[in-house]
Amino acid sequence: MKKTPLILMALNILVSGGLSWIGWGLIRSVEARHAAGYPNLGQIECYLVLPLLMLSVSLVPGAFLDQTRWSALATIWCSFTLIAVVPYLLPYSGCV
DSSP: OOHHHHHHHHHHHHHHHHHHHHHHHHHHHHHHTTOTTOSOHHHHIIIIIHHHHHHHHHHHHHHHHHTSSOHHHHHHHHHHHHHTHHHHHHHHHTTO
């Protein structure tokens, strides 16, 4: 097994898993304030569900393809999904 797909999968786990962890913390802190109507479904989807979906979309095909003769495709897939995180992070940067 080559190390490049494993490194890319580890980076995907760190980025998407970290975003999920931060999203979980944000939802719990909003919930602790007992504000009416918060956290709403949109916040839960944006901060928790979407990063977990990105994590599964990046890891599952990469892990399956890495076990076959198409390991180059696994490397390309993991690279693409790591780059695809950038548009998700743009609203948090203030788009400056």
